[in-house]
Structures are given as structure tokens and as C-alpha cells.
Amino acid sequence: MKIPFNWPHMTGKELYNIAESHFNGRLAGDGPFTKKCHDWLEVNGHTHRALLTNSCTASLEMSALLLDVKAGDEIIMPSYTFVSTANAFVLRGATPVFVDIRQDTLNLDETKIERAITNKTRAIVPVHYAGVGCEMDSILDTAGHYGLSVIEDAAQGLMATYKGKPLGSLGKLGAFSFHETKNIISGEGGALFVNDQALAEKAEIIREKGTNRSQFFRGEVDKYTWQEVGSSYLPGELIAAFLWAQLEDAEKITEARLRSWDYYHSLLADAESQGYLNRPIIPSECGHNAHLYYVILPEHIDRNRILFKMKTAGIGAVFHYVPLHSSPAGKKYGRVSGELRNTEVLSKQLIRLPLWVGLSKEQQETVVQVLLDALRSNINV
Ligand SMILES: *Cc1c(COP(=O)(O)O)cnc(C)c1O
Numbered sequence: 001m002k003i004p005f006n007w008p009h010m011t012g013k014e015l016y017n018i019a020e021s022h023f024n025g026r027l028a029g030d031g032p033f034t035k036k037c038h039d040w041l042e043v044n045g046h047t048h049r050a051l052l053t054n055s056c057t058a059s060l061e062m063s064a065l066l067l068d069v070k071a072g073d074e075i076i077m078p079s080y081t082f083v084s085t086a087n088a089f090v091l092r093g094a095t096p097v098f099v100d101i102r103q104d105t106l107n108l109d110e111t112k113i114e115r116a117i118t119n120k121t122r123a124i125v126p127v128h129y130a131g132v133g134c135e136m137d138s139i140l141d142t143a144g145h146y147g148l149s150v151i152e153d154a155a156q157g158l159m160a161t162y163k164g165k166p167l168g169s170l171g172k173l174g175a176f177s178f179h180e181t182k183n184i185i186s187g188e189g190g191a192l193f194v195n196d197q198a199l200a201e202k203a204e205i206i207r208e209k210g211t212n213r214s215q216f217f218r219g220e221v222d223k224y225t226w227q228e229v230g231s232s233y234l235p236g237e238l239i240a241a242f243l244w245a246q247l248e249d250a251e252k253i254t255e256a257r258l259r260s261w262d263y264y265h266s267l268l269a270d271a272e273s274q275g276y277l278n279r280p281i282i283p284s285e286c287g288h289n290a291h292l293y294y295v296i297l298p299e300h301i302d303r304n305r306i307l308f309k310m311k312t313a314g315i316g317a318v319f320h321y322v323p324l325h326s327s328p329a330g331k332k333y334g335r336v337s338g339e340l341r342n343t344e345v346l347s348k349q350l351i352r353l354p355l356w357v358g359l360s361k362e363q364q365e366t367v368v369q370v371l372l373d374a375l376r377s378n379i380n381v
Pocket of ligand 1 (some may be wrong): 054084153178179190
């Protein structure tokens with residue numbers, strides 16, 4: 001691949017931090033680097049309690065345990081998302097209820113949530129696709145009216161805002177990912193934001209194998225014991241050491257990504273007005289983090305042919321989500337609410353373009369040239 005889809009950015013300080021943990025003999029979780037990461041996330045993420053986890057998947061699983069999700073409960077979410085959004089709840093025996101997405105942001109359509117609610121509904125899981133916030137005011141209103149919890153899948157949302165507030169800080173809980181493909185990375189890794197103070201202690205317990213070990217280490221209790229159903233959801237210090245270098249540069253990384261995002265957006269303006277494609281739409285209340293740059297092709301275009309042509313030209317462009325309701329496990333464990341027309345059409349027509357720190361303007365021009373050539377020759381056939 002001449003221009004890969006993703007190239008993980010490293011600040012250069014990761015190895016120094018890891019060496020420090022190494023020399024100090026601090027390898028297990030919740031050491032000094034974890035503490036630095038927690039403090040940074042709490043200050044910059046406006047959350048009551050931030051906890052590092054092994055992945056966003058782990059954060060979502062913790063959320064299901066925290067809210068006591070049980071067999072038969074229903075959890076409202078988009079079908080257009082990553083499998084972990086649903087898996088975390090299916091693991092507890094709950095049913096994902098799939099609702100359609102909006103045409104502009106590809107986020108959960110807040111106007112279609114109410115009709116999906118039954119007396120079994122427990123929670124709503126909005127997914128902030130591409131680091132663009134869902135319509136949270138409306139979602140929180142609906143949730144409040146029906147007594148439901150809101151868990152934000154903010155896997156892609158670090159450093160992005162809705163009405164000036166950081167994504168992940170708006171619901172009861174927020175789940176983040178530091179997977180290599182996200183903006184801020186530690187290979188694998190994640191965080192859980194506990195915005196509801198009443199859940200903070202239980203979150204610590206679930207994360208520490210169901211024990212009150214965190215309280216023991218703070219000297220709040222004289223022994224630690226098994227308190228709740230839990231698991232091992234905390235990462236070791238080497239991961240936190242790596243992540244700390246990234247968090248220190250989070251602003252610079254986001255600015256660099258935004259510059260590339262804006263450049264694609266200007267390069268593709270004419271193609272949009274000529275009807276070759278649609279560019280992403282960012283609502284004015286959303287401050288996004290340039291997690292993805294995608295285009296939506298017209299319905300009559302065979303997206304996979306375009307992807308094949310781009311791949312042949314050495315460009316790492318990729319599609320995004322096979323909708324969960326159409327997947328084998330989604331059919332087995334989930335339920336659909338209403339029609340999912342936007343989900344079905346948009347997921348077939350979307351292409352994500354290469355976007356990473358260090359991608360040059362010339363490379364971006366090549367990507368756009370190859371994409372437009374493929375579209376023009378396709379239309380002329
Ligand atoms: C990446 C991603 C996840 C999973 O994150 P991991 O850290 O790999 O577990 C979950 N949900 C969404 C929307 C994602 O983009």
C-alpha cells in the first residue's frame with residue numbers, strides 16, 4: 001500500500017515513560033502513570049471519575065455490570081456501529097434494539113428512539129461516529145422522561161465536544177478507546193468515564209476483580225474482600241506509560257488531524273457540487289476531533305468497485321460497518337425497531353479515506369485524484 005489507511009502516530013516519549021516504569025519496577029496497574037492519565041482525563045474530559053481499562057470493549061462491559069443489566073433487558077443502540085457496542089450487553093443476556101441513524105451525521109436518530117422504548121428498555125447507547133457528537137440534549141431528555149440510563153460509546157470521541165462539553169461526559173457513563181486505529185493510542189486500551197458520582201465506588205470494584213482493593217490501597221479499609229461480580233479490567237503500567245506520552249500531546253495530535261480533515265474537505269468541495277459524492281456534515285453544536293474523513297457515494301455507484309480501483313492504485317481506503325442487524329449474531333441476539341433505511345443505504349455507500357498524523361498534502365491530493373478518477377470512469381461506463 002503506497003498510502004496506508006492508518007499509520008499509528010507516536011510522539012517519541014512513549015519509550016522513555018516505559019523505561020521509567022521498567023527501572024522503577026512498577027508494572028501492575030494503577031501506578032504513577034495510570035494516576036497521571038486519570039487526572040488528565042478527569043480535568044480535560046470533565047468527568048467525576050476516569051478509569052483506564054483494557055479497551056473500550058472492557059469499558060462497555062463494565063457499564064453493563066455497573067447498571068446491573070440482566071437477561072431480557074433491552075438496550076437501544078444504532079445498528080451502524082462496532083460489534084462491541086452490542087456484545088457488552090448480549091454478554092449479560094440483554095437484547096440490543098437497533099434504531100436507524102441520521103442521514104447527516106450517521107449518528108443514532110434521536111427522533112426514532114421513543115418508539116423503540118418498551119417496559120424492558122434499560123439504557124440508550126449513543127455512538128459518536130467519527131468523533132461527531134450525537135444530539136445529546138434530545139437523547140438525555142428522552143432518557144430522563146423514561147428513567148433510562150445513557151452510556152455514551154465515545155470510542156472515537158476523545159477531544160471532541162457537544163455544545164462545548166466533552167463527549168463522554170454527558171451520559172451516566174462514557175466509554176473510550178485507545179486502540180491503535182483511534183486518535184490517541186496505546187495499542188489496545190480504553191477508559192471509562194463515571195459521570196454519576198453514585199457509581200464511582202462500584203466501578204472501581206468491578207474493575208478490580210470485584211474487590212475493594214482500590215479503597216484498601218488508599219487506606220480507607222483495613223482489608224480487601226470480594227464485594228461484587230467483577231473482572232480484571234485494568235491495564236498494566238506499561239500501557240499507561242505509553243498512553244501518558246500521547247495524552248500530553250493530545251492537542252497537537254488533534255490539530256494535525258483537523259488540518260488534514262479540512263484539506264480533504266476543501267479538495268472535495270467541487271466534487272460534491274458536481275454530484276459525485278457527499279462530504280461529511282458537522283452540526284454547528286459539535287466540535288469534532290477529525291477521527292475519520294469519509295465520503296458517501298451516490299446510490300447507483302458500486303462502492304466496492306471504487307474501493308477496488310483505489311486499492312489497485314495503492315490507496316488504503318476502506319468501508320465502514322456491516323450493520324449489526326444484518327450480521328449473523330445481530331439477527332440471533334438483536335431486534336430491529338422500525339425501518340433502518342439510512343443504515344442500509346449509507347453503510348453500502350461510505351468510503352473512509354486515509355487520515356493520520358504525518359499524511360502529507362501531496363498524499364491527500366493523490367488520494368482525491370484517484371478517488372475522483374475512479375468515480376468519473378465509473379460514471380462514464
Ligand atoms: C473502536 C471502537 C470500539 C472498540 O474499541 P476497543 O478499544 O478496540 O475495544 C467500540 N465502539 C466503537 C464505536 C469503536 O469505534
